[in-house]
Each structure stands twice: as C-alpha cells, then as structure tokens.
Amino acid sequence: MIPIKTALLATATTLMSCIALAGHHEKGDHIKLAAQPGQMMIVYHWPCADTDAGLKLIKEMIAYERDASPYPYSAAPAVHEDGALVSVDVHGSAESMENALAWQAEDATWQAQFAAMEAACGSADELTANVLMMQ
Numbered sequence: 001m002i003p004i005k006t007a008l009l010a011t012a013t014t015l016m017s018c019i020a021l022a023g024h025h026e027k028g029d030h031i032k033l034a035a036q037p038g039q040m041m042i043v044y045h046w047p048c049a050d051t052d053a054g055l056k057l058i059k060e061m062i063a064y065e066r067d068a069s070p071y072p073y074s075a076a077p078a079v080h081e082d083g084a085l086v087s088v089d090v091h092g093s094a095e096s097m098e099n100a101l102a103w104q105a106e107d108a109t110w111q112a113q114f115a116a117m118e119a120a121c122g123s124a125d126e127l128t129a130n131v132l133m134m135q
Helices: 004-019 051-068 094-106 108-121
Strands: 041-044 073-079 085-091 128-133
Touching: 041 094, 051 073, 051 085, 051 108, 085 094, 094 108, 094 128
Parallel strands: none
Antiparallel strands: 041 085, 041 128, 073 085
C-alpha cells in the first residue's frame, strides 16, 4: 500500500509542478493594442484655461457618450505634456466614426456638455483633431 501512496504523491507533485510552470514563457503584463487595423483613431488636443474643470467635464462627456451614443466607440481622457486636454477616441470604422460625429452634432445633451467645455477651456477654435486610420 505504501508504494501506491508514494507513486500517487510523486505523480501529484509532478502534475502540480507542470501546472505551476505552464505559461512560464509568456509575459504576464501584456498591453492590448490601442486600436486594430481598419479602426479610426482621433486624437483631440485642446489647450484649456482651467485644466481641472475641463478634465472633470471631459470625463463626464465620455461617460455620457458611452451610455447614450448609438454608435459605440471608446474614448480616454488625458492631459498633454503642454497642459492641454486630450481625448483619444477609437471608432470601429470610418463609417462608424462619421455616424458618431453626426450623432454628437444632433444630440442636445452632448452639445450642452461641449458648451460647458468651451466655457471652461476657451474657444473651440483652439481644438485640433488628428484622425488616423489604423494599419
């Protein structure tokens, strides 16, 4: 009976070691791609007179877009090294991006949020956008 227990213990130990070592060649801290080929990325840059207020407002706007937009896309706020507010938006396609922009232009709540951003940051004439088609 003791040889059977020893054999089972040895087998269990070997299996546990294999499980523990499985994946040892893989890196654990993968960062996903920012966007996939064919997706559209827009990087908005807006020098803002009141960065703290602007950042709060842009986060509220992004939360609203996430829940209300009929055209899903991701957006992430940031502060540029020059102090400007930034939003990085990723759309599934050029058509989806155009639809989302048209929705924003027609949505009264989104427009009110944009007006609040303009009050905090200054003229929207200072807002720039770089549109990228991911490859």
